[in-house]
Structures are given as structure tokens and as C-alpha cells.
Amino acid sequence: MPIEIERKFLVEKLPVTELQNAVLGEIEQGYLIQEPDREVRIRGKGVLFFLTEKKGAGLSRDEHEIAINVQMFDALWPMTGGMQLEKARSTFMLDSHQLELDVYHGALKPLMILEAEFLTEEQALAWSPPWFAGSEVTGDKQYKNAQLAKAGKPDNG
Amino acid sequence: MPIEIERKFLVEKLPVTELQNAVLGEIEQGYLIQEPDREVRIRGKGVLFFLTEKKGAGLSRDEHEIAINVQMFDALWPMTGGMQLEKARSTFMLDSHQLELDVYHGALKPLMILEAEFLTEEQALAWSPPWFAGSEVTGDKQYKNAQLAKAGKPDNG
Numbered sequence: 624m625p626i627e628i629e630r631k632f633l634v635e636k637l638p639v640t641e642l643q644n645a646v647l648g649e650i651e652q653g654y655l656i657q658e659p660d661r662e663v664r665i666r667g668k669g670v671l672f673f674l675t676e677k678k679g680a681g682l683s684r685d686e687h688e689i690a691i692n693v694q695m696f697d698a699l700w701p702m703t704g705g706m707q708l709e710k711a712r713s714t715f716m717l718d719s720h721q722l723e724l725d726v727y728h729g730a731l732k733p734l735m736i737l738e739a740e741f742l743t744e745e746q747a748l749a750w751s752p753p754w755f756a757g758s759e760v761t762g763d764k765q766y767k768n769a770q771l772a773k774a775g776k777p778d779n780g
Numbered sequence: 781m782p783i784e785i786e787r788k789f790l791v792e793k794l795p796v797t798e799l800q801n802a803v804l805g806e807i808e809q810g811y812l813i814q815e816p817d818r819e820v821r822i823r824g825k826g827v828l829f830f831l832t833e834k835k836g837a838g839l840s841r842d843e844h845e846i847a848i849n850v851q852m853f854d855a856l857w858p859m860t861g862g863m864q865l866e867k868a869r870s871t872f873m874l875d876s877h878q879l880e881l882d883v884y885h886g887a888l889k890p891l892m893i894l895e896a897e898f899l900t901e902e903q904a905l906a907w908s909p910p911w912f913a914g915s916e917v918t919g920d921k922q923y924k925n926a927q928l929a930k931a932g933k934p935d936n937g
Contacts, residue, residue: 655852663846674831676846687844689820689833695812698855 627677627686627740628747631766632756634724634735641753642724645715650725653703654769662769665691665699672696681762682744708772717753731776736766784834784843784897785904788923789913791881791892798910799881802872807882810860811926819926822848822856829853838919839901865929874910888933893923 648668656663660680666673672693678685709728714721720739727734737756741747752759760766765777805825813820817837823830829850835842866885871878877896884891894913898904909916917923922934 656847656849663848674846687846689831689844689846691820692813694859695856698859699852702851702855 625686626683628683628742628744629738629740630682630747630750630752630759630761631739631763632737632752633758633760633766634737634755635757636755637726637735638724638753638755641717641755642713642715645713645724647711647713649709650712651707651709652768652772653700653708654706654772655699655702657706657769657773664769665696665703667696674699680764682747703772706769706772708768720750722753727771727776731771734771734776736760782843783840785840785899785901786895786897787839787904787907787909787916787918788920789894789909790915790917790923791894791912792914793912794883794892795881795910795912798874798912799870799872802870802881804868804870806866807869808864808866809925809929810857810865811863811929812856812859814863814926814930821926822853822860824853831856837921839904860929863926863929865925877907879910884928884933888928891928891933893917 650666650668652664652666654662654664661676661678663674663676666675672691672695673688674691674695675686675688708731710725711728713724713726715724716722723738725736725738737752739750739752741750764770765774807823807825809821809823811819811821818833818835820831820833823832829848829852830845831848831852832843832845865888867882867888868885870881870883872881873879880895882893882895884893894909896907896909898907921927922931
């Protein structure tokens with residue numbers, strides 16, 4: 624199973640210059656299963672739909688994504704009531720590293736989170752975050768997307 | 781992604797002695813996506829439900845299974861219409877090797893298929909099938925479960 628190694632940071636101010644060449648996409652996602660050590664979600668990205676399982680917590684998580692069709696997405700979406708979120712994702716390169724900046728919509732506004740993915744934990748720990756990265760929230764349960772979808776924006780966010 | 785390495789054989793006669801200590805379970809499964817090189821199915825085994833993606837063909841296939849809940853199963857099951865099958869699976873040990881004998885119900889009766897899973901292709905190829913294993917159908921598209929669910933029992937089966 625592929626391992627997802629990522630660090631997450633709060634963002635206060637949009638890095639306009641860095642985002643000039645970003646690829647922008649709208650994401651809607653909802654959670655079907657949320658267990659202490661496992662979650663299953665569906666995600667829509669334009670015409671693409673996915674069912675994803677993530678296991679574990681913290682810096683490294685097991686992740687597996689299955690491409691589904693719109694009929695499956697539509698059949699499952701009603702079951703994610705109260706556990707949904709929408710965000711605009713900007714994907715961009717910075718210093719040869721791919722970053723994702725998520726701008727949350729709805730009740731989660733004005734939350735913005737920067738995610739950086741790595742191949743190894745060593746690489747993740749050695750990385751210096753850019754100027755617009757605020758507090759690090761890697762492994763912080765309040766900022767897991769499943770928790771954001773359920774509980775909303777943290778009080779200190 | 782875990783790799784599934786298996787060999788499959790037709791079975792003409794139930795091996796009663798070998799099945800004495802078998803664990804028997806009923807399986808119902810339906811196919812949601814069937815592409816040339818990928819399939820996504822749901823399976824119910826008593827109170828357990830799974831969504832599984834298989835990629836590739838032949839002796840080794842990539843397989844990933846996600847445990848789902850009964851609500852998800854029920855929401856997706858109607859979408860597998862015309863692509864469903866039921867079978868009784870006996871799981872048993874023979875010469876320190878775990879085997880599965882599937883006895884198909886409904887339109888697929890009296891089809892019986894023996895499956896043996898292996899850790900490596902070398903192990904799979906070196907294995908000598910037991911006396912009750914008939915023609916080998918490993919990699920035979922007609923005997924893939926997705927194809928059986930859709931097209932029914934092969935004429936020569």
C-alpha cells in the first residue's frame with residue numbers, strides 16, 4: 624500500500640507570486656467511514672471521482688485511492704451528510720517541490736492549509752517551509768480533513 | 781499495492797475428505813466497474829463487506845481491498861445489476877497450503893473452481909495441484925469472476 628508522507632501548515636496570507644503558475648481545481652469530499660485509525664472518503668474533482676482509504680496518523684499514513692465513476696459517487700454522497708467539505712486546491716512548484724494550497728469554502732472559511740508531500744520521512748523533516756507557511760499542524764487531529772468536515776474550523780484556527 | 785498471485789482450476793468432483801475441516805462461507809459479489817485492465821467489485825461475506833479493486837491480468841494481479849459498511853454495500857449493490865454472482869467458499873489447508881474451493885450458485889451451477897494463492901510466481905509455478913483439480917484456467921478470461929457474473933458459465937465449462 625502506498626505511504627503518504629506529508630507536512631501541513633496553516634497559511635494566513637495567499638502567496639500571490641508563488642501561485643502565478645498554479646493549477647487550480649475545486650474539490651468536494653465527504654467521509655463515509657471514520658474510525659480511530661482509518662477513514663474512507665469520496666472525492667470529486669471536476670469529472671474525476673475517487674474513493675480513498677487512509678490508515679494510521681501523523682507524518683506517514685497508508686493511503687489507497689480507487690477511481691470510481693460518477694454513479695458510484697452519487698450513490699455514496701448522501702451517506703456523507705454532516706461530514707462534507709469543499710475547497711479550492713492550488714497545486715504549484717516551489718524550489719523543485721510540489722506543494723498544494725487548500726482554500727476552504729463554507730463554514731471552514733477563511734481556513735487555508737499548505738500541504739507538502741515527500742518520498743521519505745528524512746526528506747520531510749529536512750524540508751524548510753516557505754515564508755507563507757504559518758504554524759505547522761502535521762499530525763494535529765483538529766486539522767485532519769475528516770475532522771474539519773465533521774467538527775468545523777478549530778477555535779484557534 | 782498488494783499483489784495477488786493465484787492459480788485456478790476447474791473441479792468436477794467435491795473432495796469430501798479434504799473438505800472435512802474446511803471453513804465454509806457464503807459470498808455475494810457484484811461488479812461496479814469493468815475495464816480491460818481493471819475491475820472494481822463489492823463483496824458481502826456474512827456481516828463483512830468489502831470494496832475491491834483489481835488491476836492487471838494473468839497469474840499476478842494488483843489487488844486492494846477496502847472494508848466498507850453495510851450501508852455503503854446496500855447503496856452500491858443496485859448498480860451491479862446483471863453483474864452479480866453468489867458462491868459458497870470452502871477454505872481449507874492441504875499440504876501446508878491454503879486453498880479455496882468456490883461452488884457457484886444460480887445460473888453458474890454446477891461450476892466449481894479451486895483457487896490457490898502464492899507469495900511468489902516461482903512458488904506458484906512449482907506447485908503441484910491436488911487430485912481433484914481439473915483443467916487449469918489461470919488467466920482464462922472466461923473464468924474471471926467478473927466475466928462469469930456478466931456472461932455466465934462458459935460453454936465448455
